[in-house]
Amino acid sequence: MERTVKAIYLLPCECGNEVSVTLAQAGQTVSCSCGRSLSVPTMLGIKALDLAEPESDWPISKSEWGARQRVILVGLVLVFASVAVLAFFHRGEPEPPAKILETDLLERHTESLSLIQTMQLWDYLRQGFSTKREVDIYYERLLAAYHRRMGITLVFLGLGILTLLGGFFIRKPPREDDEVDEIDETESPDAVTPPE
Numbered sequence: 365m366e367r368t369v370k371a372i373y374l375l376p377c378e379c380g381n382e383v384s385v386t387l388a389q390a391g392q393t394v395s396c397s398c399g400r401s402l403s404v405p406t407m408l409g410i411k412a413l414d415l416a417e418p419e420s421d422w423p424i425s426k427s428e429w430g431a432r433q434r435v436i437l438v439g440l441v442l443v444f445a446s447v448a449v450l451a452f453f454h455r456g457e458p459e460p461p462a463k464i465l466e467t468d469l470l471e472r473h474t475e476s477l478s479l480i481q482t483m484q485l486w487d488y489l490r491q492g493f494s495t496k497r498e499v500d501i502y503y504e505r506l507l508a509a510y511h512r513r514m515g516i517t518l519v520f521l522g523l524g525i526l527t528l529l530g531g532f533f534i535r536k537p538p539r540e541d542d543e544v545d546e547i548d549e550t551e552s553p554d555a556v557t558p559p560e
Contacts, residue, residue: 442524
């Protein structure tokens with residue numbers, strides 16, 4: 365993506381100087397450094413004038429996205445998406461079921477249990493303390509799925525970080541104005557030939 369520069373045209377004066385004008389000044393009057401007033405031609409007339417050379421201090425830069433910027437962007441997207449997914453999954457971490465059944469609490473509240481609660485309690489006690497209950501098996505499945513999701517997300521987070529770091533190690537391509545032309549000594553007029 366290149367930054368566009370307004371075209372500047374040179375309007376000649378009778379004194380020999382040229383006044384810089386743009387298309388936006390079409391039909392207006394401008395002053396020359398000699399003091400004369402010059403009327404700027406219409407847009408069609410301006411385009412017939414000579415173009416001014418851009419001055420060297422004008423910052424014309426190309427801000428193209430190279431491989432480095434693309435890799436860094438992909439790394440950032442992976443990192444932020446992974447962090448967001450980790451936060452979402454962390455909120456859904458399953459809570460462990462109650463492992464210990466307090467006998468004194470059971471004795472105090474047995475009288476106040478409804479018929480359905482009493483049947484559920486009896487079913488729980490009938491399974492015994494040494495066997496795995498359905499609740500425990502269900503929790504273990506939920507916990508295994510939670511750990512799988514978190515592990516996959518952590519892998520993507522690691523890939524994002526590696527991609528991001530890799531993007532910083534990609535060398536920037538040399539700019540056109542930074543390149544230095546090497547002069548071959550044989551083509552140089554100042555080249556000295558060694559005596560034979």
